[in-house]
Amino acid sequence: MTEQAGDRLGEFGRIERFFRPLAVGVPGAFDLTDDAAVLDIPADQQLVVTTDAMVSGVHFLPQDDPADLAYKLLAVNMSDLAAKGAEPLAYSLVTALPRAVGDEWVGAFAGGLGRAQKEFKVNLLGGDTVATSGPLSLTVTALGLVPFQRMIRRKGARPGDALFVTGHIGDAALGLKLAQGTLTSPVADNDRAYLLSRLRRPSPRLDFVASLRVFGTAALDISDGLIADLRHLALASKVRLHLDARAVPLSAPALRVLLSQPALRSLMLTGGDDYEVAFTAPQEKAEDIAAAAASAGIAVTRIGKVIEGDPGLDVSGTEGMSPDFGIGGWRHF
Amino acid sequence: MTEQAGDRLGEFGRIERFFRPLAVGVPGAFDLTDDAAVLDIPADQQLVVTTDAMVSGVHFLPQDDPADLAYKLLAVNMSDLAAKGAEPLAYSLVTALPRAVGDEWVGAFAGGLGRAQKEFKVNLLGGDTVATSGPLSLTVTALGLVPFQRMIRRKGARPGDALFVTGHIGDAALGLKLAQGTLTSPVADNDRAYLLSRLRRPSPRLDFVASLRVFGTAALDISDGLIADLRHLALASKVRLHLDARAVPLSAPALRVLLSQPALRSLMLTGGDDYEVAFTAPQEKAEDIAAAAASAGIAVTRIGKVIEGDPGLDVSGTEGMSPDFGIGGWRHF
Numbered sequence: 001m002t003e004q005a006g007d008r009l010g011e012f013g014r015i016e017r018f019f020r021p022l023a024v025g026v027p028g029a030f031d032l033t034d035d036a037a038v039l040d041i042p043a044d045q046q047l048v049v050t051t052d053a054m055v056s057g058v059h060f061l062p063q064d065d066p067a068d069l070a071y072k073l074l075a076v077n078m079s080d081l082a083a084k085g086a087e088p089l090a091y092s093l094v095t096a097l098p099r100a101v102g103d104e105w106v107g108a109f110a111g112g113l114g115r116a117q118k119e120f121k122v123n124l125l126g127g128d129t130v131a132t133s134g135p136l137s138l139t140v141t142a143l144g145l146v147p148f149q150r151m152i153r154r155k156g157a158r159p160g161d162a163l164f165v166t167g168h169i170g171d172a173a174l175g176l177k178l179a180q181g182t183l184t185s186p187v188a189d190n191d192r193a194y195l196l197s198r199l200r201r202p203s204p205r206l207d208f209v210a211s212l213r214v215f216g217t218a219a220l221d222i223s224d225g226l227i228a229d230l231r232h233l234a235l236a237s238k239v240r241l242h243l244d245a246r247a248v249p250l251s252a253p254a255l256r257v258l259l260s261q262p263a264l265r266s267l268m269l270t271g272g273d274d275y276e277v278a279f280t281a282p283q284e285k286a287e288d289i290a291a292a293a294a295s296a297g298i299a300v301t302r303i304g305k306v307i308e309g310d311p312g313l314d315v316s317g318t319e320g321m322s323p324d325f326g327i328g329g330w331r332h333f
Numbered sequence: 334m335t336e337q338a339g340d341r342l343g344e345f346g347r348i349e350r351f352f353r354p355l356a357v358g359v360p361g362a363f364d365l366t367d368d369a370a371v372l373d374i375p376a377d378q379q380l381v382v383t384t385d386a387m388v389s390g391v392h393f394l395p396q397d398d399p400a401d402l403a404y405k406l407l408a409v410n411m412s413d414l415a416a417k418g419a420e421p422l423a424y425s426l427v428t429a430l431p432r433a434v435g436d437e438w439v440g441a442f443a444g445g446l447g448r449a450q451k452e453f454k455v456n457l458l459g460g461d462t463v464a465t466s467g468p469l470s471l472t473v474t475a476l477g478l479v480p481f482q483r484m485i486r487r488k489g490a491r492p493g494d495a496l497f498v499t500g501h502i503g504d505a506a507l508g509l510k511l512a513q514g515t516l517t518s519p520v521a522d523n524d525r526a527y528l529l530s531r532l533r534r535p536s537p538r539l540d541f542v543a544s545l546r547v548f549g550t551a552a553l554d555i556s557d558g559l560i561a562d563l564r565h566l567a568l569a570s571k572v573r574l575h576l577d578a579r580a581v582p583l584s585a586p587a588l589r590v591l592l593s594q595p596a597l598r599s600l601m602l603t604g605g606d607d608y609e610v611a612f613t614a615p616q617e618k619a620e621d622i623a624a625a626a627a628s629a630g631i632a633v634t635r636i637g638k639v640i641e642g643d644p645g646l647d648v649s650g651t652e653g654m655s656p657d658f659g660i661g662g663w664r665h666f
Binding site: 033035036039057058059080081096125127132134135139144220236 | 382
């Protein structure tokens with residue numbers, strides 16, 4: 001095995017220096033010195049497991065800031081837990097790194113993970129590091145806890161329920177266009193920074209987890225795009241969802257972009273990478289949900305309802321949007 | 334997204350057809366239709382978590398049989414559980430596939446996983462499938478159970494303990510030379526088949542798990558090579574290990590290869606990929622261990638002892654082996 005100029009530490013040295021500090025919060029991670037980690041699961045809780053991988057050139061660009069990547073990698077996995085009503089417990093990490101990736105990159109990546117861990121109150125459990133001749137890829141398996149039989153499924157929405165979403169939708173889709181340089185109209189610096197940050201540092205809605213467990217009948221996080229993911233929820237619950245596109249919450253920076261490029265509105269509803277939670281809940285709980293959201297400091301907006309009918313999604317309020325709107329994203333799994 | 338000739342099913346179709354059947358044994362996997370899986374952990378048990386990744390061109394060759402890859406991927410993860418005294422519970426899988434990998438390959442891979450699952454009594458929990466421009470890579474996070482505080486660590490060996498290993502050592506190293514075409518002496522067909530099978534289908538020692546928990550003071554599985562892994566165990570336990578190289582159990586096919594190429598003996602002790610369990614246990618338990626091994630149908634051989642002294646490894650019985658013997662593998666983590 002030859003060593004590169006930027007690779008003085010070696011695999012063992014990198015684990016010891018960069019990753020071991022991330023595991024100090026988990027006694028059963030044994031400072032990453034054993035073959036496996038061990039965890040206690042409280043007797044009244046169940047274990048929730050989710051896995052998300054990110055590949056350079058597919059999910060991010062090689063030149064992206066390693067601290068941003070670290071943040072997003074952890075955030076998208078925490079978002080899955082949050083949408084299932086689970087509290088984060090710990091995570092394992094696999095890094096497949098090309099030889100050209102040096103210690104400096106790994107250090108910046110691990111530093112970003114450390115800051116994200118603190119924010120999400122979760123710690124590294126273990127993992128594996130492998131070399132690859134291909135693109136850098138990163139895999140997290142996140143473990144969470146829910147009270148017994150309280151995981152919120154995609155299945156469970158009932159006709160009569162209202163449909164809600166946290167935060168704002170579509171910022172990341174605009175952020176991606178900014179990152180790709182394909183947004184033609186000028187965007188103010190503040191708005192640009194905001195939209196890019198929504199793409200690079202999504203906010204898993206961990207502060208809403210307890211309320212979601214109280215009120216939610218079905219939920220998922222928006223990763224493939226609002227339209228596609230609402231269809232997933234409708235099919236899993238075997239109900240018809242009605243989405244009022246006019247009710248979908250948009251941020252002020254996004255609204256300013258739409259003023260000059262109104263055609264981007266459909267992209268915002270299909271673009272994905274929002275990592276907000278869409279959920280259904282009994283209509284009569286709407287006020288309680290609003291109060292819970294306010295107390296958690298999270299915007300929650302009613303965007304539609306669950307109706308009788310064939311499983312699927314209806315969308316109203318799409319006047320002026322392209323005629324094939326709502327079809328995109330359907331095949332994206 | 335363009336579709337290839339061999340890729341008619343698409344990601345969703347592949348999950349439904351090939352991977353969903355692997356998850357039927359885990360009710361909380363929800364047929365792979367939700368964002369996360371949920372598992373019950375019995376109140377008197379702890380959760381053990383381990384992760385191993387395999388990358389084409391690093392850990393296997395592109396032309397390798399997909400069913401063999403599936404077997405090995407699951408086996409190496411089960412081996413980590415077995416060496417920690419844990420019973421398999423479930424596993425998650427991430428596949429990063431180049432576009433050129435078609436449905437036929439994925440079907441053969443999943444079929445191999447299904448057969449391996451049955452053998453190891455474990456089921457698929459969930460995971461992620463991503464596209465990659467690079468080599469095919471496969472990641473498993475395996476979950477297991479141990480009774481409370483009974484995980485066997487690398488740490489825990491005590492001076493006076495005896496050192497044991499399951500099965501035979503070095504078959505996989507010879508199998509790799511056969512696969513690479515670098516074994517110069519002729520090898521009988523039966524022996525060739527046996528040695529290649531030890532490389533491609535290692536046997537995680539799950540049938541010895543309960544006995545290991547009873548007798549073991551420290552343990553790990555041999556993946557980096559016997560010499561390197563015994564050093565890992567010695568350093569983690571802060572003890573000196575004495576290995577008698579003459580006592581290391583070699584299979585009859587391997588012994589026949591050594592007859593014509595005795596110089597390969599050192600390779601067998603350093604080559605790795607054995608996935609046998611090395612463990613320490615009180616010397617006075619040797620007879621009980623032999624009885625337990627016989628009843629489990631697993632060979633267990635005493636190969637050395639734990640002695641006082643600086644943490645590290647002594648090796649005796651290396652007469653005729655190369656002078657730098659025992660140094661190799663040390664940096665491999």
